[in-house]
Amino acid sequence: MNDGARTAPAPDDGGRAARSAVVVGGGLAGVTAALALADAGVRVTLLEGRPRLGGLAFSFQRGELTVDNGQHVYLRCCTAYRWFLDRIGGAELAPLQDRLDVPVVDLAKPEGRRLGRLRRDPLPVPLHLGRSLAAYPHLSLAERAAVGRAALALKGLDPADPALDSQDFGSWLAAHGQSARAIEALWDLVGVATLNAVAGDASLGLAAMVFKTGLLSDPGAADIGWAHVPLGELHDRLARKALDSAGVRTEVRSRVTSVSAMENGGWRVEVPGERLESDAVVLAVPQREAHALLPPGALDAPERLLGIGTAPILNVHVVYDRKVLARPFFAALGTRVQWVFDRTHASGLRSGQYLALSQSAAQDDIDLPVAELRRRYLPELERLIPGTRGAVPKDFFVTRERTATFAPAPGVGRLRPGARTKAPGLYLAGAWTATGWPATMESAVRSGVSAADAALSALGRPRPSRLFAFEEAA
Template sequence: MSPGRVVVVGGGLAGIAAAFGCREAGHEVTLLETRSRLGGATYSFRRGELTVDTGQHVFLRCYSEYTELLRRLGTADRVRIQPRLRVPVVTPRARWTLRRNGLPAPAHLVPALFGHRALSPRERIAAARTALALRTLDPDDPALDSTDFASWLRSRGEPRAAVTGLWELFCTAALNARPEHASLASAVKVFRTGMLDTTTGGDIGIIERPLGEVHGDAAHTALCAAGVTVLPRNKVSGIHGELGDYRVRASEGGRNHEIAADAVVLAVPNVAAAKLLGDSQRYEHGGQALERAPIVNIHVHVEDPVTDLPMAAALDSPVQWLFDRTEAAGADRGQYLVVSLSAAQELIEAPSARLRAEYLPALETLFPAIRRSRVLDFFVTREPAATFLPAPGSRRLRPPAETECPGLVLAGAWTDTGWPDTLEGAVRSGNVAARTVVRAMDSQPSAAWR
């Protein structure tokens, strides 16, 4: 087979993975990205002495294709995975640690469940039974996508304390949706793959350097070294043609140009994909209708160290998850903490002054030493469309990689990967897109490429 020409539109993790896959199959690859950098949502920016991340700070050991991409980028040494799952929990009155042991799944979670001090002994036993019930459900069962996780928990008699203290704690962070807004299928996928099916799958990975460095910067270097042509600041305005004869219209610095391609990977958010595809009949399953869900991050830089916890989950507090990003951000004094607030629909437009008035006292309640330390900086970052909302019925809105136009392929964590909108979902979608392109091009006579 002669090399074909593939254009990848979008330089997020999905586009990066697709570009690598197509290039490794022997094709000429050009990657177009609207922004000046690659990495999509995994980016960083400078604020004073800090390198600030927006987006996720953690992943799980079960993110196998994501960690493989890090190895390909040469940045696997800039992340750390816990030897065993360990989640510190803080409340205004107490703190403890949820941890696993080394027994086969699901017995490995017995220490976490029976050491969870937010639950009564009876609630811990009920939660263990619910976990076993979750393990019997198939996340690919269409019936599970028609109901929400909270309703299923209620049907099992789970008390409110167990819902808020356990199931909501992890569901909200993993799916960017509270149990009442998350499909049961999505919740089953998260808890089975991340917690219940294997002993090690839920061990938490921490990205120890700025997101932009680990992902976008490294990807640009690695893709160029692999022979991919990377064109940042190129905004794509249209795609037309057919397998073996596509044209991709783009503009750079106000100058319009057109790139010929034998196949195209469209690795952009669902709304952008709908606009570029134009004809809704070519956009299977109405993926443009997927709702988006926001994440808000609250950043607090204090003059003195106030906690020795690298991360923590909070209960009985507006704080959800807290991360110490002091070293990763390059802070040369004090301690830099980030509060990550998922499913933040009610906060996305809240003034920073209001968030400071609410969350600084909340942090002081959890970590009293903050009261004795001067606040060097307090600011808020917002991601209005951080992920798609995995609401009941959302699975049928997620299109497959393959469209009805051969050689025109979709990628992105919002496509039907079987995973929620995560780092792993994005990379898997790119890998699937690359395989789909290769199959399409293999099915055509090689002469068609020129």
């Protein structure tokens, strides 16, 4: 090898030349693609520019705390992410609820703080939510009935219909009898957390996919799961262990500077101080970074990638001197607070209680100074959680992901590319690609599977049987 180039020429067990691949990006999409390729006998190098794996679902240290950059949850219907957890040996560390149960605290009513719940019964769809909806105190009787009618209409939509992608969900809801209150207290309660946009800013196609899959497909589809350990334990430590066991060469702090096709049909990937040559490349990076690395002609209209907007998520972290909340989490209405999670045990905190507030579609707050956010959020927590009154906030800090997800705006579907490009051997992965899902951990894993599947087909390698087990569970 010359000029620092590295290849993978060793024969495999069948006597054929081993095929090789480079995966650029160590988020969930990249890790999934790397594992899938390695499981099929491909020699894989995974390159990540940051000092850790996990992409935008990671942990860091703050004194004695191990802090997740943001609260990430998944649903029982997220079969690909559940496969991923199994593949890295982390399923027991991120368990699912036995049954959907979401406490919802409302501060908007004149009579003051009121608690309701969204939970399912062991009945078939749509009866599984019937009793909960009928008793939901945050909507009037007429609004609850209208919600039921809209849900039935939503069930009849095809999320893959391109016409739905050009419409916004808010207008559709209004046309189907949904009041502003119903949108706030139910549709946006779910939609903002999953889509990272309010109904009026969200594609009807993506919204239909979320609600049909999560609430109208299977009684247990919306049961919630979340990591009971720091995300870094799953997406970095266990992921790296799985990659090592699969034979993947993993390099962090290795930012790719160029990707180019070679005359022999292979690919050259360059990082400072090294050049790698491979049969295939998977670009598992954000859309703008992918656009910068794409060689000419790889996509018909590469500028479309730049048309995929982004949306922020703000996370507010508060450590109190005592236990203030008995529930593991709750959602809120009538306040700027959206979702509150107890992260005490997962963070390693030994005394007091650590609450994390997840604020999606946070365009109005994302750039505010910490002092202003403290002034805004601490009084809201006192209104929501009686136990905080008299408790002392020992620490208050925020984490900001200004480009946390792609923006699920109307028309985004036509901008999202598939895994294959026009350049043979070059593939795309990332939650922003055409998975049919919004920007979730599920979408990221599915994109990695799609990219690996396309690459394996071109390389003449069989699919690993366990890779697509999640499709059978879907």
